[in-house]
Amino acid sequence: MLAGQVDIEKHGSFLTNRYLQTSDSDIYAAGDCCMVRFNPTGQPAYTPLASSAIRQGMLVAHNIFGHTHPYIGTQASSALELYGNTLATTGLTLQHALNSGLNAASVTYEGTWRPEYMPSTDALTIVLVYDRDDRRVLGAQLLSKHEITQSANAISVAIQNNNTIDDLAFVDMLFQPNFDFPFNYLNMVAQLAVDQERTEGRDEPRFTAMGYINPNNH
Ligand SMILES: Cc1cc2nc3c(=O)[nH]c(=O)nc-3n(C[C@H](O)[C@H](O)[C@H](O)COP(=O)(O)OP(=O)(O)OC[C@H]3O[C@@H](n4cnc5c(N)ncnc54)[C@H](O)[C@@H]3O)c2cc1C
Structure with missing residues (x-):
């Protein structure tokens, strides 16, 4: 419908700016018809998901009345x-990280989601993907009979905020043996x-969060 009128990516979807305008500033695009900013690579990507569509639709509704709500991209969590x-x-x-040209590595946690001394528990596998150059968290895949989707969401926030493996290793998370x-x-x-990085001689922790500052010693 808009061929020849706005910029269209080679697969046929719309390219938008951070306020979800196409190359014609009066035409906004949201949902499966447009490319999104994929934060782990910083590149446009085609990741058609309702989670992006519904956000973009709401943001467009705001931005039509003034550019107040930029789209901050996606981790394509699912x-x-x-x-x-x-x-x-x-x-x-x-594999996707390596194909994207990143100096990526991964580690795998094989354990349970809560201690064996509890009445029951389940196996849990987590693969964490990170960038060896700047130690940024790039992705994670989780598998368990336990409900672990909110952990994927927590990693999504870490990726969004450019957190490193060092941040994630020590960030405050609740402990209670039921959980x-x-x-x-x-x-x-x-x-x-x-x-893994220390073992391979790359021991340069990077913390993106400034955290607590002691006013007497900073
Ligand atoms: C089987 C399946 C399961 C999915 N599960 C998930 C999930 O669990 N989580 C998730 O995040 N995403 C999921 N998705 C993806 C999700 O459905 C889409 O990303 C989302 O619906 C995109 O919303 P949209 O409004 O951009 O497009 P659509 O929902 O496709 O809406 C576009 C609408 O435009 C209408 N239309 C098309 N052409 C015209 C025209 N010329 N004139 C008038 N109307 C027109 C269509 O009939 C349609 O109603 C799933 C997709 C499929 C197929």
């Missing part, structure tokens, strides 16, 4: 349930990444 297992993903897989270990499993998988 999940599915298969034979009683929950699979959740956010950001890049290792997790003294270190949450997201802390623990990030600690595996920190250990």
Whole structure:
């Protein structure tokens, strides 16, 4: 319908700016018809999801009345349930990261989601993908019979904020044995990444959050 009138990416979807305007500033685009900013690579990508569509629709409604609400991009987080297992993903897989030209590596947490001394628990696998150059978290994939989708969402926020494996290794997360270990499993998988980098002689922690500043000693 708009061929030849606005910029269209080679697969046929609209390119938009951060306020979701096409190259014709009077025409906004939202949803499956447009490219999104994929934060782990910083590049436009085609990741058609309702989670992006509904956000973009609401943002466009705001921005038509003034550019107050930029679209901050996506991690393309998604999940599915298969034979009683929950699979959740956010950001890049290792293969996707390597294909994108990133100096990426991954670690795998194989454990349970809460201690064995509790009445029940389930196996939990987490693959964490990160950038070796700047230690940014790039993605995670989680599998368990336990409900772990909100952990994928937590990693999504970490990717959005350019957090590093060092941030994730030590960020404050609740502990209560009904729910997790003294270190949450997201802390623990990030600690595996920190250990892996140390083992390979790349021990330069980077914390993006400034955190607590002691007024007497900063
Ligand atoms: C099987 C399936 C499962 C999915 N599950 C998920 C999920 O769990 N989570 C998730 O985030 N995403 C999921 N998605 C993706 C999600 O459905 C889409 O990303 C989302 O619906 C896109 O919304 P949209 O409004 O951009 O487009 P659509 O929902 O496709 O709406 C476009 C509308 O425009 C209408 N239309 C098209 N051409 C014309 C025309 N010329 N004139 C008038 N009307 C027209 C169409 O009939 C349609 O109603 C799933 C998709 C599929 C197919």
